[in-house]
Amino acid sequence: MTELALLADAARILEAFWHGSVGSSSAFFSGTLVRAIPLIVIGVGVSLAFRAGVFNIGGEGQLALGAIAASIVGLTLPSMSVLSAIAALVFAAVAGAVWAGIAALLRHRFGVLEVISTLMLNFVAANLVSYLVRGPLQEPSRIYPQSELIAEAARLPRLWMGTRLHFGIAIAVAVAVGAWWFLARTAAGFRLRAVGASPTAAVVTGRVNAGRVAAMALVGSGALAGVAGGMEVAGVTYALYENISPGYGFSAIAVAMLARLHPLRVIGAALLFAILETGALGMQRDAGVPAVVASALEAVAILAVVAFSGGLQIKSWRLRGATEAATP
Amino acid sequence: MSDLAPFLEAAVRTATPLLIASAGESVTERGGVINIGMEGCIIAGAYAAFAIGSAFPGAGYPAGALAGLALGVLLVLFSVTWRRDQIIVGTALTMLALGVTGTLFRARGTETALTFEPAVVAIPLLSEIPVVGRALFAQPLVGYAAILLVVAIWFFLRRTHAGLSLRAVGDAPEAARAAGVNVERVRAAAVLFGSVMGGIAGAALVLAQAGTFAENMSAGRGFLAIAIVALGRWKPIGVALASLVFGAAMALQFVVQSMGWSIRYELVLMIPYVLTLAALGAFGRGVAPAALGKPIER
Numbered sequence A: 001m002t003e004l005a006l007l008a009d010a011a012r013i014l015e016a017f018w019h020g021s022v023g024s025s026s027a028f029f030s031g032t033l034v035r036a037i038p039l040i041v042i043g044v045g046v047s048l049a050f051r052a053g054v055f056n057i058g059g060e061g062q063l064a065l066g067a068i069a070a071s072i073v074g075l076t077l078p079s080m081s082v083l084s085a086i087a088a089l090v091f092a093a094v095a096g097a098v099w100a101g102i103a104a105l106l107r108h109r110f111g112v113l114e115v116i117s118t119l120m121l122n123f124v125a126a127n128l129v130s131y132l133v134r135g136p137l138q139e140p141s142r143i144y145p146q147s148e149l150i151a152e153a154a155r156l157p158r159l160w161m162g163t164r165l166h167f168g169i170a171i172a173v174a175v176a177v178g179a180w181w182f183l184a185r186t187a188a189g190f191r192l193r194a195v196g197a198s199p200t201a202a203v204v205t206g207r208v209n210a211g212r213v214a215a216m217a218l219v220g221s222g223a224l225a226g227v228a229g230g231m232e233v234a235g236v237t238y239a240l241y242e243n244i245s246p247g248y249g250f251s252a253i254a255v256a257m258l259a260r261l262h263p264l265r266v267i268g269a270a271l272l273f274a275i276l277e278t279g280a281l282g283m284q285r286d287a288g289v290p291a292v293v294a295s296a297l298e299a300v301a302i303l304a305v306v307a308f309s310g311g312l313q314i315k316s317w318r319l320r321g322a323t324e325a326a327t328p
Numbered sequence B: 001m002s003d004l005a006p007f008l009e010a011a012v013r014t015a016t017p018l019l020i021a022s023a024g025e026s027v028t029e030r031g032g033v034i035n036i037g038m039e040g041c042i043i044a045g046a047y048a049a050f051a052i053g054s055a056f057p058g059a060g061y062p063a064g065a066l067a068g069l070a071l072g073v074l075l076v077l078f079s080v081t082w083r084r085d086q087i088i089v090g091t092a093l094t095m096l097a098l099g100v101t102g103t104l105f106r107a108r109g110t111e112t113a114l115t116f117e118p119a120v121v122a123i124p125l126l127s128e129i130p131v132v133g134r135a136l137f138a139q140p141l142v143g144y145a146a147i148l149l150v151v152a153i154w155f156f157l158r159r160t161h162a163g164l165s166l167r168a169v170g171d172a173p174e175a176a177r178a179a180g181v182n183v184e185r186v187r188a189a190a191v192l193f194g195s196v197m198g199g200i201a202g203a204a205l206v207l208a209q210a211g212t213f214a215e216n217m218s219a220g221r222g223f224l225a226i227a228i229v230a231l232g233r234w235k236p237i238g239v240a241l242a243s244l245v246f247g248a249a250m251a252l253q254f255v256v257q258s259m260g261w262s263i264r265y266e267l268v269l270m271i272p273y274v275l276t277l278a279a280l281g282a283f284g285r286g287v288a289p290a291a292l293g294k295p296i297e298r
Helices: A003-021 A025-051 A059-076 A082-110 A114-134 A168-185 A187-197 A199-204 A210-237 A248-258 A263-287 A293-308 A317-326 B004-030 B038-055 B060-081 B086-108 B133-137 B141-159 B161-171 B173-178 B183-210 B221-231 B236-259 B265-283
Strands: B120-122 B138-140
Touching (some): A003 A025, A003 A263, A025 A210, A025 A263, A059 A114, A168 A187, B038 B183, B038 B221, B133 B138, B161 B173, B173 B183, B221 B236, B221 B265, B236 B265
């Protein structure tokens, strides 16, 4: 291939990236911003958990549980106008929290590393969704692996006509601001940061129950991932599908790391990764470049942040706690 | 009962890659490093074995080992040399490997239908023992190699000076350093060994089990390997037994398919993961290496 042809190829790929991500208002509002919503919400949750020294890498599973809960609410509860949508998201949060709560319980009671348990729960959740959309929740014609559409009332309103941007963007920004306020301005936020910075010092003060703070951080981040899953159903797909998340739970880790675990910076980082992912999808559509390349780029972003920010040393007190508890 | 023999055969076949990966991970963890990138090592090894093995038959296993090694070098650089958090780096390495292998595989386009036929080596007489004969004594060569690996690791940890150094670095790195052990070098070696085993496990998945490559075909085996090490209490024999249990749990899906039972397939696929959680809850309080997950103080 001549250099000219290579250049033309590169130009075509970049053009496809541009068109897919920010090149038109429909790409930006219907694609990129919609994709940023779960990344912001889960990214904030991951930031809170990591700040407390808890390695929740189960966002993917907690999201799936939230999506299941929102679907069940949207399919079964009678319509109560706007209350339906609120109920869907509340149940989604509870489902995500319960799913993370299993990991918290296993850790607290039985000393199981949350790194292992949250990962295992991801696989259980994915198979649970597959089971539901091929079994009890399958649409009436029983042909497609998906649920029926949820009630209109349970759907999140679209923000403006002609685009798919839904009310979830406002919720996502509110979550980020709320988490920032919580960390910076409340006593509980201070305790969370103290436990993450130095669990032994936090415990020595006698005022902090490090185990409980860490468990609450894990459950809270699960609730946020659950809300993100609920919003995917209530705002985007209107039905439960397999693979409802294209890896948001893992991308959110990249988002949180790039934001250096700061909730407000998560918004910018999520937008950046949403552009990267929708751009990659555009490249796949128009230039035949596989979109999974985005996952590799996100990994490189995590590694770059980790390499260049020596100050971001998270204390994995969990691992220490487990071994101390286990030593006879 | 006529189905027991094929089930055991499937269980042992399924357990082989798990056993190789978790045996490698157990050595890494004995040195104080937890390798969440094991999943990445397996998928990288699987793809390398598929791509290189298609072009050069016989080069599949070395290619898989090299792919695992490449990820291991990154983990050493970040987590041993630069002392960055092992879990975050490992997660990133898994994402990197899944992204890169997925991209390369899709970019291959049409020539993806290549399949490998695993050669089974049956040991005369022993393989004719009823029920367990074919499961244990009519395996692909890599199955026998996996059993030898467990014995070798047991011998290494228990009977050699280097094994003692490794355990010291995992349990009390400062003391090991004071005793003159180059702790960074020992940890690096432990990570590289585990990653190479992960790559070989991936190669075995392609060459001796599935016969071809599919995106995400590691399907959490690297994560299961980490759970298996904890269940096997960081001991070679325990790890081997736990691998076999999980191989059996994963092989259940074939039984359900062939028997036409009315249990939903998706629920059967859940079993290994639920079993992991239950088993870790019940017996997970083993004696983890005391310095597991911690960077070494300087």
